[in-house]
Amino acid sequence: MITHNTLVVVLGCAALGVAAGAVGCFALLRGRALLADAMGHAALPGVVAAALLGAWWDTDPRALPPLLIGGAVAGALGLWAVQALSATGRIRQDAAIAVVLASFYALGVVGLSVVQAMPAGAQAGLSHFILGQAATMRAEDAWAAGLLAAFCLASTVALFPRLRALCFDAEFAALQGLNIRRTDAALMGLILLVCIAGLPAVGLVLVVALLVLPAATARMLNQRLPGMFMASAALGGLSGVLGALLSAGHAGWPTGAAVVLVGTAFFVASLLLRRA
């Protein structure tokens, strides 16, 4: 028997999965997968700072939007830091990603220890941003996730020709008059949006998997982009549903871990299918 709460969580996770699958398809093809990892980790200090500010002004500590806005600002800062470090030309982007994600996360950990020492115990849920706790999702959060999914689907479909050109042959697309910088920025914006929206449910450690796993699975099963795109969004939604159900049944399993394990199972199955 599925209770109302479980239904809310399942639908919310499904919407998140669809959004991540649709955006992840292009994130994977453009080779931006691990920037999502950096953004997810980098969001933590922003979330904590927003909670601290909220405690200062005595706002409702359970309201998600301020926390997520803080996370988005910090995530964008992290992205800027990665690009600034790689622009030195002496360390490559992978090292820059590792440095940024670890040190921003560390700043978040320092902030968490400050918050926990404060008398107002309202910030108890903050550490859920690390591993995700979809069980705390409320109906309005699920609606927000649904809106996000609709927005991500609409923008990826609207930008489909441009994103396709960008992913397959950026130089040729530039010659054809595509504004590469702007299209890339739009894609990064969508990735940031999905990463931040996924934080409360899936957590910052595993949010990257939400983007990459459905896309990689869909790529194994499809030769053409439209098929891959639809399969990726569908698989993302399905992983969200099954993962949320699994985690609802096992109290100790973080939702993020359950969603990722379901996604991994699909991916391994697709590998075996291809082989067979």
Add this chain to the structure above:
Amino acid sequence: MTAFLQLDFAPLLAAILAGATCGLLGSFLVLRRESLLGDAITHAVLPGIVLGFFVTGARSGLPVLLGAALAALLAAAAITHLRRVARLEGGAATGIVFTGFFAAGLVLLDVTGARSVDLDVDCVLFGQMETLLWPQAEGLASLFDATALASLPRAVFMLAGVGLAVAASVAALWRPLKLLCFDAAYAQSIGLPVRLLDIALNLMLAAAAVAAFEAVGSILVVALLVAPAAAMRLITNRYNSQLLGGAGLGAGVAALGYALAGPLPAALGSAHAVNAAGAIGVLAGLVVGAAALAGRWRRA
């Protein structure tokens, strides 16, 4: 003095050992352009640690080390395999493998019941430096007293053992590793066992990740691995200063970060203390930023 030895000596020693070991190995990651492997291995060892812990009931010790080494090798093999079979770029393959391993570790933590005992999620995420105490210490004399030293936390011994083994291996393989870093194809063509060196490096990484895991948690190991090495890379072109500087910088950042997090403010009369692993990670990031600015200024 006794209070310092009892409360701060063991975690400080652990932080320095972890910083030096990771800082030394990190140079290979940065020079070989495999920093993401550090990220992957530090996350991927979790299921190995949990299973090792399940078998022995202790966070340190040989079974945990073996489990982690196995998990790390599996993860490294899986990444290579995925890049070839699924034709995924390195970043995506890494992302898939480490999140899968980490998620499996989290679920194992729950299934094996390890979570409720001594190894919990907080330890994975933030480290447990604060639990490294040395209650038997009584004044400076304890530093030279074998029985008192033997009562230091096990994690410190594990870090010291892993650190020594890594330092000895790197010293023994100094020239082959140098060749591997700068021209792997040439190294192979003159008959160096490139694959074996690769596996040796991965094993050392896994050992360092596990040993440091207990001190700073699994995510901040990445900071210790990559940040000192990246900072050195920004300011030096010499292999020797890269390696030794990375180790020294790692140890320095760890010591200073630990001091800034609690002991130093306390000595100045402040009651505020923050998470020590976090302070170390932040400092490591700042050092890279400073090195980037210093490198630009020097070249300008």
